[in-house]
Amino acid sequence: MSHADLDDAWKADRFEQLRQRLKDLREDFAAGGTEYKILMPKSDKPYNRLSSWRSWLGQYGQFLSGEPRGERDADRIRQYVLEHYIETGRERDAETVDLLVRDVNEALGLNQAWPNICQAITGPKFLEIADVEPPERIGANQSSATVFRFRLNEAGSSNAGAARGSTKPFVLFDAVGAAFKPVLNHNRQTGRSAYRIKPPGASNKADEAVEVATIAEVARAMLVDGRPARVQSVSGGTVNYLAYGKQKLVRYELDPTIAKQIGVPPQGELGQAMNLSRDMFKRPEPQYEMDQYVAQPTNLILYGPPGTGKTFATAAEALRLCGEPVPQDRQELMAAYRRLSDAGRIEFVTFHQSISYEDFVEGLRPTQASEDGTAGFELKPEQGVFRRLARRAETSTGPGDVEFSIGSRQVFKMSIGEAANPEDAHLFEEAITGGYTLLGFEDIDWSDDRFADRNSIIEAVRSQGVREGGEPNAMSGRVQMPFIFRNWVKPGDIMVVSKGNSLFRAIGEVTGNYQFVPREGGSYAHRRAVRWLWVDRVGVPVSEIYARNFTQKSIYLLTDADLNVPALERYIASQQDAGTDAPEPFVLIIDEINRANISKVFGELITLLEPDKRIGQPNALKVRLPYSGDVFGVPANLHIIGTMNTADRSIALLDTALRRRFEFRELMPNASLLHTVEGIDLGMLLASINERIEYLFDREHQIGHAYFINCKSRADVDEVMRHKIIPLLAEYFYEDWAKVAAVLGDGHDSEGDREGGFIDRRRLKPPKGNASDEDAAPRYRWSVRDAFSYDDFAAV
Structure with a gap:
């Protein structure tokens, strides 16, 4: 070829011609040709070597482009599979190589990252670099037992037949x-x-x-x-x-x-x-399961006594269900959890006695009858947290194989026509199809450099005559909207296209400068080229990415403080080269799920939550919702985790319909997680207390290890005992302090006064005029000691 070296070839076309030439040589060999001999005159099996060269060029091209590699798990996974499977398979002239997901996970030290591995090695980026066709999946989908078979040698009919055979x-x-x-x-x-x-x-x-x-x-x-x-x-x-x-x-x-x-x-x-x-x-x-991707939904309730780490455990479980590695370090785990929560992949809600179907699924809410605020109010259906998350899950097309960062870009809200006006519907479709955005306001060409000044725009608008709203000024829509569109917006900025004031339906990246393109009939002649990154014509609630509803202005800059950048980036990335088209998992965490009236809150969801009745499953069901009239089903990639405090309400009393549709996982106190603090064996203390509670009450009212997990000093232990454990025991035993004392090890063998390790008892004298001391039942005054004694729980 005409290039002097690889650097020259990269500068010319990023190896495009070179890689195509290698592909042509490979196809020529497969057809019986011998052109490959210009490179390998003595070889009779050049097919795999030509494929490896194309793969190496792909990797070298990534290096030359400055693309960061080696930091993300996806990059590590791709590189490992390239080096240990694809390239080694070609070196031994193998027709196929089989890859077990579990082996890759263990080799890289990942934590149950099955979905990450599956998506990384089946996405277009890996297939392009490795120069292979999409692999054949054998067995379970996105699990440790998933096997992928890559075909490496399809040259010649005999070889291809062997591979397919x-x-x-x-x-x-x-x-x-x-x-x-x-x-x-x-x-x-x-x-x-x-x-x-x-x-x-x-x-x-x-x-x-x-x-x-x-x-x-x-x-x-x-x-x-x-x-x-x-x-x-x-x-x-x-x-x-x-x-x-x-x-x-x-x-x-x-x-x-x-x-x-x-x-x-x-x-x-x-x-x-x-x-x-x-x-x-x-x-x-x-x-x-079927050959295409079908997520296996999880309905899980973590239950146990208070303080056993149920709420914290939901964070780790949510990460696992989202296909993310679960860090061992608590701070790293919570950072990963917050990242997914900010991006809208995880939602957290706490149930209470007053929560209702209207809060959780959908209900009628008063809204302004007209968006300009001139009329009164009317009731409109508003989605609850469950419907909003289900919508995200249902419309997900995958995490995308191309990351997108907002960074320092400006983000604008923009209207393309009136969403409620059918006569303007063609404007949005035209803009999406044509790759640009449109603005109305005056058929004046603002291209001249003088219109960088707002006063020049005011003068030009004034020349068009005074209209409704009076004399044009800097705050007039006729002036302000063209000024922002022409002067504020820069290539690289983001446009969020509204659908009314409460929905958005498209996101795009501005790629061009201002243009004036007159239209037949006038209006909407102002244009900017846009690369549309995400489109959903039905529309998504603005609350998904912005803290307040949009206003009527045609274009304005969204404030950073109200913008949910991670969620916006997730929406953009979801339609960028989605690869396997496997939808992202989403997780709804319901804390204290047993505190609500389950039948009242869930309604028809009780049936729709069943795994086999989810969208995409064999017995999928949809129902028509009572308020909006929408046909609704629960997507299979929406997982639900609940927590339940057994001391608050026994599991036996939980709604039977809910119990049948959820998997229950018990979390009990684990004294082995506790250590010795200033001579106090916290593990022995907790185990002794719980054994006595179980004897006197039941196992569901034990004390969790989380109460003591952060104790660093004796003062911390005293604080927990005085303000948490003792009041909780008093509540358990309905102020029966004799049982509280028995649990704490302050039992009394005689009828007299006694000082315990935690609680003191003093006998009360009967008042004069009552029965004699011999006939009266003894009564006592109970008090929590000022200083606790842990002699019975001293470390050996």
């Missing part, structure tokens, strides 16, 4: 060995495509086959009276793994090490394959 459909056999095909059978009456499965013991007649439509039904049909249908591979070879592929059940011959790691025992003969089919089809249904 690694996945073959299996055939079912009857008792005498006659093949019975499980091919797709389209049912014209129901419109469903079905598999025909012949159960064991049935004759070889088609009418005795079982028609099924989903892979879960295939699994159930394969097992009749606990016996599996007989399974054998087409080639008669090893059956390692059976999974659902593109419109067929397929067999994968996996590396034995990987097969063992994901729980698939090595199998050989037909009888062993039968055992394999039994084991595989007993696995949970998510193992047999």
Whole structure:
């Protein structure tokens, strides 16, 4: 080529011609040509080496572009897979390489980052750099057991056939060995495509086959009276793994090490394959999900006594469900949690006795009847926290493979026509399609340099005549809007397009300077080129990115203090090269979930929350909401975590409908997390208190370790005991101080006065005129000591 070296080639076209030339050589070899000999005259297998060279150029190009690498987990994942799988596979001339997600996670020291790994190595950035086609996924989706198969050598028909031959459909056999095909059978009456499965013991007649439509039904049909249908591979070879592929059940011959790691025992003969089919089809249904991405929703309630770290545990669980690494350090964990919360991926709400369906799902709220404020009020449906988060989850197209930073850019609100006026609807569509934004106000060309001055704009507007609003001045809309549009907006700034005052429907990056483009019929002749980054014609509430509603002004600068920058960046990134199109997970945390009237708050959500009834699941349901009339379903990528204090309300009293739809995970006190403080064994103290509470009351009213976790000195321990533990015990036992004293180890063997470690008891004398001392039951005055004694809990 004409380039002197790689630096010269990079400056010319960023390696575009060079990489294309290498691709041409590779395709020429695949077609039987020998052009590759100009580079490798003695090689007879150049295909993988040519692919590696294209991959290396991609990596070197990233380096030359100055793109930061090696810091983010996604970069580390891509680099590791390139070096340890793709390039090493090509060096040994392998046709395919299999990658187990768990191996990558452990090699890089990540914390359950299965979604991160899956997205990083299937996104367009990695595929471009590695010079590979999208991999084939084997087994579960986005889990530690997910296996990706990359094809490295597709040159020549024999090689390509070998690569594709690694996945073959299996055939079912009857008792005498006659093949019975499980091919797709389209049912014209129901419109469903079905598999025909012949159960064991049935004759070889088609009418005795079982028609099924989903892979879960295939699994159930394969097992009749606990016996599996007989399974054998087409080639008669090893059956390692059976999974659902593109419109067929397929067999994968996996590396034995990987097969063992994901729980698939090595199998050989037909009888062993039968055992394999039994084991595989007993696995949970998510193992047999459809080929496209379908999130597996989580409904989880963390319950236990007070102080066991339930609320804090929700932060770690939320990060895990969002596919983020879970740091061990508390500060790092909370920083990551706040980052996702700011971006709108996590919402936190606390239930109480007064919360209602209207607060949680949707309700009617008074709003101005007209946006200019000239009329009265009317009731309009307003979305609650659940609907807002469900909307984000439903419209998510993935985290995107291109990060976007607002940085120092200015962010403007802009109207393109009147959203409520059907006659202006074409303006928005024209702007989105044409890649620009439009502004009305006067058919005057503001391109001349003199219009950088506001007074010149005022004079030009004045020449058009006085209109409604009086003499034009600096604050007139006819002056202010063109001045901002022409002079304030700069290339690189962000435009947020409104839909009325309460919604926004597009976000774009300004890429050009002011232009005057007259239109037929006049108006909306002012234009700026815009690269539209995010579009949702239905509209999203302004509260998602801004602290207040928009105003009627056509264009103005949004204030930094009210702008939610992380949320705005997330919306932008969500439509930038989404890669696998796997939607981002979202998490709703409901603290104290048992304190509300569940039936009243959840309404129809009680049914819609079930995992199999989520959008995209086999039994998906939608309902029409009572206030807005919208058809609504709960997306599968919305996870719900609740916390429940068992001391506040027993789990046995919780709404049965809710209990059936949630997984419950108990968090109990863990005394082993506590240490010794100035000679006080806090672990022994907590364990002793809880043992006595359980004896005198029940296990649900124990004391959590979180009360003492931050104690650094004896004074801290005294503070916790005096102002938290003792009042809580008094509440538990309804001011029965004898039991409080017993829990604290201040029991009394006699009827006399006694000083305890925490509580003192003094006998009260009966007043004169009452029964004699011998007949009167003794009564006592109980008091918390000024100084506590921890002698019984001294560290050994």
